[in-house]
Amino acid sequence: MIGLSRRDFTTGMLTALGGTLLSGAASSENPVQNGGQKPPPKRNIPLGFDNFSVRAWGWNADQLLDYAIRLKVDSVLFSNLEVFDSFEDPYLRGLRDRAEARGIKIQVGTVSLCPSSEAFNPKFGSAEEHLSLLLRVAEKVGSPVARCYLGHGGDRVKGGGIRVHIDNMIKVIETGKDQALRSGVKIAIENHAGDLQAWELAELIEKAGKDFVGATMDSGNSVWTLEDPLAALEILGPYAATTGMRDSAVWQSPDGAQVQWTNMGRGQVDWNRYMDRFQELCPGVAFQLEIISGGPRGFDYYKPEFWQAFPEARARDLAGFVRMAANGKPPVEPEGTPSGKDEQETSRLKQSFDLEQSLSYCREVLGLGLS
Template sequence: MTRWALGLDSYSLRLQGWDAFAFIRYASEMGLDAVHFSERANLASHDRSYLREVRDEARARGVALEVGLGSIDRHAASFDPTYGTAEEQVTALIQAAAEVGSPIVRCFLGDRRDRAGAVPLGAHIEECERVIAAVAPVVRAHGVRLALENHGGVDLLARELRAIIERRGFDVVGACLDTGNPAYAGEDPLLAAEVLASYALSTHVRDTAVWEAADGAMAQWVPLGEGNADLVGIRDLLVAQAPECPFDLEIITGSGPARVPYLTAAHAALYPHVAAADAARFACLARDGMRRGLGPRRQILAVRGAITPPDTLERLRIQQRADFESSVAYARNRLHLGQRAA
């Protein structure tokens, strides 16, 4: 049986305090095929000698690499100008990607805050597309494409992201398909995969528990197998339509359920162009969660914006690693992913 590449998104283990080399060693020890460095900070330097050390360590251990950065929209709430304009940041990451052998640079527009801020969503999309067009010559020169993510619970629905790719060209930009973010916007993760699989260059794969609530639904990210996202269906779509695309696990736990009030006017204002059939798909997913008896996961919770006591932080580290490793086991044993033996 052919098995497809299984990778680690560094954000899954963000509390471990690891550098790039530690992530690569861990991936190798776990028998994983790839490490997806989703943030610029995962690389300590863009110095050529350092990048080649990272590349050589990964090659020696048989681990493929992907790199990324954050927002490329200067209007976005999460855009960080520390390293220059979006064009400068993307160009630097493309050059770093070429050095370490990454075929993509993951990036995103922003997050759901940008759908309701002072700048209209259309202007955010225009700025994102302007940056993509500006760096297109660099993309083509280095053979490193952009992988634009449906990010932040969510900045772009799948059909919106697909439209950007089709306008700017798949030779320049594809999708980093995140299977966890769609549900937080009232979108079925399987639907997102149906729309984006043919353009997928990379992934952030995780499961989500979705169940009904008075004003719509609740959603919570969970380890693989604990939710009701159709992971088999998502796998099958990616295997058929994007066979070179790795399944990079981005397992995010330690946070409580989120409201998804898709039955309210406020939600409709945030996502005004959702087709009735798409909304119905999510409603079915929420009903399915109720039938299964899904609800809040019992786990250690991190408190946003608060200082975490050292003992709680250590417990979160242990939980984070355990949840990731259980997800690796599920991906191998139930989804038949992974090309290497642990």
């Protein structure tokens, strides 16, 4: 790669693995799943993506920004600090300036900030030091949010249970209050990988202080905590500072339900209804796609031991999820899903295909995006 800039390398890779990326189902000129009907009215909701959607590429911040420019999105969420080549001010300001010149808003995030969670990694120091770094990076690149999360579903039963971890998370978040308020960056905690139900995250935000703490509202993770994404929207929408969005399929199994994340429009979320409420509850909040594919996951809620993880579960939340399962069925693989010469190339091609198809659906069916 001697003599090639990161930008040239990114462009070359996208072209070489070709025809699949930035084409076909992903093109804004080639609408999907609207039957060729007239495009819907624009909702004027910023549309973007979380870099986890294309994690197999291993791109850094510059390469991800190149990709965001090519996709003509309004925003991009760098959801882990490892994408940055440096935390020095000139480098971060350079990213901000290049993004702003193309009309793209960079959002910044990281991983677990709960020191008692199994997911916590001391790579960036203590949880408090990690939070301080996150807020500084967010401020320098012009991000209005600092996305983070507590942990994952295992924390619901380990380390004393989810209440212990919530309390520990609040203690860490409170140490960043002055820095967050001074910089104008809102700490945006995600409902992540089965760690928190919507009402638990809302309670955490209220206790920590909603003047500087909000939510990264993840529609896919709602079904991992036995919630209908529409019901979770009603709870978390008023707190949302940013998002991580994907569709989900839920269907019945002998012991409960199976769940599988899907591309937008290929699951069973009623997205037009969702977006109507999103506009009302989340004005100005970016709709960031975090498309994650993979096989189904079982939730055996007919087994008594399952409920050890949800000692305070609410019947009305479960009822909505059970209703989804009763009306659902396994998803069908999108037509035209690409494959490569090996597992790595297949993962890269599929992740880009899934994201780009979902962006097209959001634009052509839901009317999302500012341009």
